Amino acid sequence: MPEIDAGATAWVLASSALVLFMTPGLAFFYGGLVRGKNVLSTIMYSFIAMAVVSVVWILWGYSLAFGPGSKFIGNLDFLGFTGVDSGGTFEVAGVSAPIPHALFATFQLMFAIITPALITGAFAERFKFSTYLIFLVLWITFVYAPIAHWVWSGNGWLFGLGALDFAGGTVVHINAGMAAIAAAWLVGRRRNVEHVVVPHNVPFVILGAGILWFGWFGFNAGSALNANASAVNAFLVTNTAAAMAALTWTLLSWWQSKKPSAVGAASGAVAGLVAITPAAGFVGPMGALAIGLGAGSLCYFAVRYRSRLKIDDALDVFAIHGVGGMWGAIATGIFAAAAFGGFDGLINGNGKQVVTQLIGVGATMGYSFIVSFIILKVLDLIPGLGLRVSDKDEDSGLDTALHGEQGYTNN
Amino acid sequence: MPEIDAGATAWVLASSALVLFMTPGLAFFYGGLVRGKNVLSTIMYSFIAMAVVSVVWILWGYSLAFGPGSKFIGNLDFLGFTGVDSGGTFEVAGVSAPIPHALFATFQLMFAIITPALITGAFAERFKFSTYLIFLVLWITFVYAPIAHWVWSGNGWLFGLGALDFAGGTVVHINAGMAAIAAAWLVGRRRNVEHVVVPHNVPFVILGAGILWFGWFGFNAGSALNANASAVNAFLVTNTAAAMAALTWTLLSWWQSKKPSAVGAASGAVAGLVAITPAAGFVGPMGALAIGLGAGSLCYFAVRYRSRLKIDDALDVFAIHGVGGMWGAIATGIFAAAAFGGFDGLINGNGKQVVTQLIGVGATMGYSFIVSFIILKVLDLIPGLGLRVSDKDEDSGLDTALHGEQGYTNN
């Protein structure tokens, strides 16, 4: 068992704080994109996830995700964080790091918080807050925890298969993207919205994107679980992909709609950050440029064509996180280079990695969509619950109708 | 004398930055809660504290608080930061840490900044800016420095008694809460406000709460003065208590006023963060859940009943920081477990710790209230000063009247 390393601990502590900060960042990113009458309800979806998921994670979530367990799910060894020590280093199921076990579990919590918060962009402006709280509990338990186990636990079947996901391309982004599709479909389209929602507060969107970019350094470089070469490389490629994708999206929006969009630049950055997530420990800066270019273009067109679908994924969670996550997962298989993270991908002659990545992508997509769909369908059918607010509440805005508050008042 | 540890230094540097960032966070938390015509004056109370307290701290504040001195107050050994070296590690009056002395002093400065800024919520929308600047200087000197010395200096009498306050439950929160009561009482009620101030910008409130939550990781986990097991545990329980209290408050506001309030969720999070502050190094995650539950409920009801009092503590500083701080200090005596921080509390058979904690609470409450009251009373009586702006200025709003600025313009 390695000693606790103070430098590694310092960086993962800082990273955990950074990842937690992403959730308020997301709240502003999403909150700025909706109409003013729904700004608080949109923000609350994210903020309350910080509360609910933290509690669930400590009680049973972490144990289900990272308890040694089986190939498919953890066990109850760490129920209530028993055995999750801050004195000893993390070493479970053959995976280890020179930081306290409790720090690993806390760092992982921050990922579990933001993942369902990401989904909320799909059903913003019409989803019931009460049902959402229950959804959070069920989704962490039945969707997030198993997939995290598959990918990141030493015992997980995708881990065993050699699927690479450095910081959550599958577990976080594809997962959120698929649940988003299920949710947007089941909750139905917003009323009176024919592709023409103009964001009510674009500075908030940029503020959110800025915080996300900042926090993502913790997300990706913290996933090295150490302050070492791998963390440094992850940091660098994270920034590179975000930059390239922001640039790509801006230029595409310029070309296609005559004017470079600020929301587009912010969206591009997020798309790049999503796509580099699984690859951050495995590719170098050139790979990151390619991944950013791909993410900026693919997600741009995904958003463009999504808006022609019937499914009203209001803030394009699938088009950004789903598509970006898929591209990132596959691109990891393409651009991985042993020099950066010990694994080679297609361009270094190991085409098999792409296949492994595709298995990871496919399994996550299928499981996430199906189980999310079932959970939501059941919640929809339970009398007194249901997914959607009344038409009257939707028209007057969820802020006053559901939360008894207005975003802004002139007083 | 221990060597300077780079890992510990890295974490306490990051923590110092995080705690500094809490003050602008607080500025937005408070700024969003007031009416639009007072947003800047409310923000300025916090922002200018960063300026004034930093200067006072370097000149004499740190020395009075942490100079070896007597049981009751420091001395002038560190006047102008002489002898506050960045080369050698911190070791004063028997307390030490593997970080430079100058870093310890800087980290402590950040606490000294936010404490008086917390008070300003009590007298927002009517306190004179000029008098406030003088109040800042006097309050740091005569209230903050002594209490910090009692609790955190190796020579302090409460330290000697064994009163536990990991990161400032008494020094920061109870202290601010009591001064808030004194200030709200002396400055008098706002005009034309009958419990019905609707926050002018709720997104700013949430932004502030998000920044506070983020920064509080530095506040509590940085107080370990090391990147070790204690820091990790403090980080984890900080998040846990914030989450639990946010959830509790949200559910209470839902139950009692039919709708879950976003401002309530944010307030609950802050209440939980306050309450875990003294306990962060001494309790585990289960203790944190209990502390969060208590903080969410007690502060909720404190706010509820406060609003029936004559004292117009505008942003409920006492109900959150005072009550939350007291609960936290006592709860530390209840839930402390040697496994986490070397001390046992009531539930582990050491009921005496509760008594010690009560002494710390009582002494802080008494001293803070009395001395704050005296300072404010004197300022009120000095011709040309006085605590309160004119009725005309209050009616038109402090932003234009005092600062010659408006928060927002349509131009």
Next chain:
Amino acid sequence: MPEIDAGATAWVLASSALVLFMTPGLAFFYGGLVRGKNVLSTIMYSFIAMAVVSVVWILWGYSLAFGPGSKFIGNLDFLGFTGVDSGGTFEVAGVSAPIPHALFATFQLMFAIITPALITGAFAERFKFSTYLIFLVLWITFVYAPIAHWVWSGNGWLFGLGALDFAGGTVVHINAGMAAIAAAWLVGRRRNVEHVVVPHNVPFVILGAGILWFGWFGFNAGSALNANASAVNAFLVTNTAAAMAALTWTLLSWWQSKKPSAVGAASGAVAGLVAITPAAGFVGPMGALAIGLGAGSLCYFAVRYRSRLKIDDALDVFAIHGVGGMWGAIATGIFAAAAFGGFDGLINGNGKQVVTQLIGVGATMGYSFIVSFIILKVLDLIPGLGLRVSDKDEDSGLDTALHGEQGYTNN
């Protein structure tokens, strides 16, 4: 070659994130100061710099700046970040640090991003976005990279001369300030603005200043490239100078225009942060108080008299960053004390250092102004480019005219 130190790496990773976060902070600082119809275009100048400069830096910018090369410019050794390893420590041209080379290069990237973003304050509300993108590429290549090489590369001529610039007083601030003058002059005055632009959103200005202050700890204390005494000292003096300058500016604005301005407090803080930047590793807290006092006053009066000039440096980039940077560079020569950073300045009997500093200041001013001017002049003359938007676009606001977006909508 020293070993990679995890503590140092942790701190420089955190610092890199902090410095990146300054750019969105700047976006809000500037965005709040302009009129509402230009908020997004102003924000976009900063945000897109994160995208463009990151790409340029990786491809050739870093190599030109820090490749061993000659006295005047780097070479192509690190083109595409080849040879910029994350496994080995940084050691180029006789300068070294116990962190990976790739981390040094990434940290430096964050400086290269914010420097041109600072310039944009000069031409806000009227500069063409398309031309700006090209300007970014040229300016990083022909202005930023050479000056960074002179000052910070072991081979650079100013480095060889012994000019001290801890974290960028010349490279970042004087450089941005001079380019700002050139740009404001060439682009011409805004229409219909006779010194009377009232900031459209002052809370955003304060938010930006808060983020800048927070991030500046990374900027200055991260420049120690280690988590050691030098980093700690830099952290402390950074905060001290910011505080002192904020206080000074607030009091000056109070004295001269009867009311203490919140925007003034924020501007003062930034002025102090600018001025301490070159000095952060070389002066102690008393020197920092002096530097802050000087920065607060000099920049205050620079802004005051600037507004009487014909040149419409809209957000006073020269008066803050140019003047603040010059004062800081010279003050480093005055207040440096070997006890803090190994070099003595005027007050410790080494008047020669002031002369060396003046050479650094002068060379940067001349080179930056001339080359920036040439770049902009050429861009202005190229048909289809040009610096300035049409009058119609300027009148209706750049947000809708150029970006097809509005900052805020009532929907």
Next chain:
Amino acid sequence: MKKIEAIVRPERVQPVVEALEAIGILGLNVTQVTGRGRQKGVTVHTGRGVETTQVNMLPKARVEVVVADADVDKVIAAVIRAARTNSKGAVGDGKIFVSPVNDAVRVSTGERGDSAI
């Protein structure tokens, strides 16, 4: 010439504008107002979210159209159709005021009277 001032729910502005377009009325302007009629207000949280208060003033939008006298009735009919939230109309759906206008001027051309509307 008459000015028709319709105070409607904010979310009905779009339908009202479209209904007016359908009957050939293009010129109009919209202001945000808060108002009170017979409709009771909403309950909102105050301060820290522990108390609520009844806000009687609700956000509304005022659509103003200046039209020739002959068009008044069809404009009123169009507004009523578009502003009602259900076929029977509900409290809070709004109110329309008609008032006299002596003259209109188009700034760009200087035209006056009905042709300037």
Next chain:
Amino acid sequence: MKKIEAIVRPERVQPVVEALEAIGILGLNVTQVTGRGRQKGVTVHTGRGVETTQVNMLPKARVEVVVADADVDKVIAAVIRAARTNSKGAVGDGKIFVSPVNDAVRVSTGERGDSAI
């Protein structure tokens, strides 16, 4: 029917609304405006807070009430009482305009005339 437009200080809206309620006038709407009268403006900082400028346009609120002709005088009296900042009235307390209204329509019911107000 008359429209009474009272332009008052923003902080007097609440008292005005209450004064109108006291005399039985419930329907009304409020708009934020900026205005200039004989009252001189305020001095505000520009740019970085080193210069000031005189802003002549001050934030005001416009309270609009449409009432039956018979009620006009008592409404004016009530507004004056509630809008004055001291018993003698001060410059900047506001202004009231009375103008004719031809008709009113309640959207929900289609009622017209005085009964629709």
Next chain:
Amino acid sequence: MKKIEAIVRPERVQPVVEALEAIGILGLNVTQVTGRGRQKGVTVHTGRGVETTQVNMLPKARVEVVVADADVDKVIAAVIRAARTNSKGAVGDGKIFVSPVNDAVRVSTGERGDSAI
């Protein structure tokens, strides 16, 4: 007494106010509105910046001045001069409406009629 309501481009408010000052008209108020005339709207991005939509309602400002009947024409002339973006006037420059006002009251003094304006 007449109320003159000028709906102009937001950036022309300042010139209009100054033009009125030049002819001795001080009292006035300004409201932000959005409006539609013959001027076509602007294209703005929706959602994530990949689609655009045509927004027909543009931000405008409404300047309201109540003046004595005798002053109406010179006010109209001043507004037209100041609101035009070029000497010939362009679509979107705005519109002016004139409507009757029965009475004006100064809150501070209780004065009524022309002297209260």
